[in-house]
Amino acid sequence: MRISEFRITRFQFRRDRVIGDSQVHIAEANYGALELIADDGTVGLGFFHALFHPLPDIGEIERLFGVEVWPRIEGEAPAAIANRITKPRGGNNRRTTLPFEEAVNQAAWDLLAKSLGLPLWRVLGGVDRKVRAYASGLDFHLSDAHFTALFIEAAGQGYGGFKIKVGHPDVEWDLHRLGLLKDAIGGRGAVMVDSNEAWTPKEALRRLDIYRRAGFEILWVEDPCPRDDFDGLREIRAGAPWVHVNSGEYLDLHGKRLLLEARGVDILNVHGHVSDVMRAGWLAAEHDVAVSLGNSTLEIGVHMAAALPEVNWLEYSFQNYNHLVEEPVVIRDGYAYAPERPGHGLVLSAEARRTHATPDLVAYDALPPAVESAPFAYRNGSDPA
Incomplete structure (x- = not known):
């Protein structure tokens, strides 16, 4: 099994409540789903996100990934990526422009576990x-x-x-x-x-x-x-x-x-x-x-x-x-x-890709209402009785 393709889906949506702490106030969610696709068609999934500012348009996300990450993982076995250790020093020891590192690691481990037919845990x-x-x-x-x-x-x-x-x-x-x-x-x-x-x-x-x-x-x-x-x-x-x-x-x-x-x-x-x-x-x-x-x-x-x-x-x-x-x-x-399914068990929803993906950056005021997946009464903005 070798990594042969990648696919990135951008999501931007209102949260069902303002989250935060004594330092920060966050009203929208900005996630990227990275799928690493192996030569046998197996897909590994990982996530990256931005807390305080929207992610750029999908074209720029893909360009950055293609320049900064893809040359180091294309054609590699998932185990080689999941277990790779790099020197913690030197001029090339720096974060990617967007936080791709965790997503790549998650997707590689997902592929590795799937290749073994075992849940990641x-x-x-x-x-x-x-x-x-x-x-x-x-x-x-x-x-x-x-x-x-x-x-x-x-x-x-x-x-x-x-x-x-x-x-x-x-x-x-x-x-x-x-x-x-x-x-x-x-x-x-x-x-x-x-x-x-x-x-x-x-x-x-x-x-x-x-x-x-x-x-x-x-x-x-x-x-x-x-x-x-x-x-x-x-x-x-x-x-x-x-x-x-x-x-x-x-x-x-x-x-x-x-x-x-x-x-x-x-x-x-x-x-x-x-x-x-x-x-x-x-x-x-x-x-x-x-x-x-x-x-x-x-x-x-x-x-x-x-x-x-x-x-x-x-x-x-x-x-x-x-x-x-x-x-x-x-x-x-x-x-x-923890799921019993092979890999980490999370698969990007086809419905979410079709109806919730936002390839282009959207102003907050233009975002649709939050998806009501939380069970709490405050999700629609009104105080509970």
């Missing part, structure tokens, strides 16, 4: 496809009513963990949200908070102490201070031993290694690059540190989560993009299930 060494999932709201910009409706629904679906955004300049706002969450979930389940680097180490310790004295038990605080303040993260670990520090999502593999060596983290956060996640999981195991699988496009990370014994939780954020694939990852009663 089995190829990676997993023995149990079931992973505990937590409900993550990406909720900083939601009204109280929308926030409450989201987590009532999540609790009703059986989730046993719930993560909310904090980091408002007014700590009373944070406490109010924690109170709303407690009421919404009936006081049951693990609670995580994520400030997205809003605090200094001292402010983080102050906030965590206030939460605790107010009666809120927190399992972990995510990214409480800047990602590369390893001394500060270690200070928070020492100063608030009743809370786990979760960090690392914004760091590359080199940065994750430095974070682990600095003992600045209790739970290492990883995402959707298959090879790097597995390497990071190995490093975390060497340091006796747990791993959490953060958001990955269409929950493709469930395969790595199922293969890494250090993973205790997988993040699920109710993002309305399941319409892009034929069969999304199943999440039931608070657990995500």
Whole structure:
């Protein structure tokens, strides 16, 4: 099996809610689906996206991929791409103009697993496809009513963990949200908070102490201070031993290694690059540190989560993009299930390619209404009763 063609589909659509945190506000989704096609017709799928600005028109995306990536993978075996290691130094060590790296890696692993007739989680060494999932709201910009409706629904679906955004300049706002969450979930389940680097180490310790004295038990605080303040993260670990520090999502593999060596983290956060996640999981195991699988496009990370014994939780954020694939990852009663199908099990939907693809950049005001795939009452813009 050799890689012989590529196909890219561009998607741009309104989200069914504004997602974000104390730092960012995101109202639209911008995804690219990369399909690597082998000489026997087998297709491997990977995803790339832009958070803050639309992707360029499809012609420019294809041109950039053809210049920057295609010459290095055309005619190669998928295993050679999936397992390739390059020098982490030199003038040619730089990111592609668009974030193609993760998509190529995902598509290559998809092809490799399909060539073996195995689901990806089995190829990676997993023995149990079931992973505990937590409900993550990406909720900083939601009204109280929308926030409450989201987590009532999540609790009703059986989730046993719930993560909310904090980091408002007014700590009373944070406490109010924690109170709303407690009421919404009936006081049951693990609670995580994520400030997205809003605090200094001292402010983080102050906030965590206030939460605790107010009666809120927190399992972990995510990214409480800047990602590369390893001394500060270690200070928070020492100063608030009743809370786990979760960090690392914004760091590359080199940065994750430095974070682990600095003992600045209790739970290492990883995402959707298959090879790097597995390497990071190995490093975390060497340091006796747990791993959490953060958001990955269409929950493709469930395969790595199922293969890494250090993973205790997988993040699920109710993002309305399941319409892009034929069969999304199943999440039931608070657990995500890695597909049994060969490869990673995600196949780009023919209907999505036909009706939702946007080859040309579209102004936000001209985008059609959001695809209503989320079950929450706020999806149509009106506050729930």
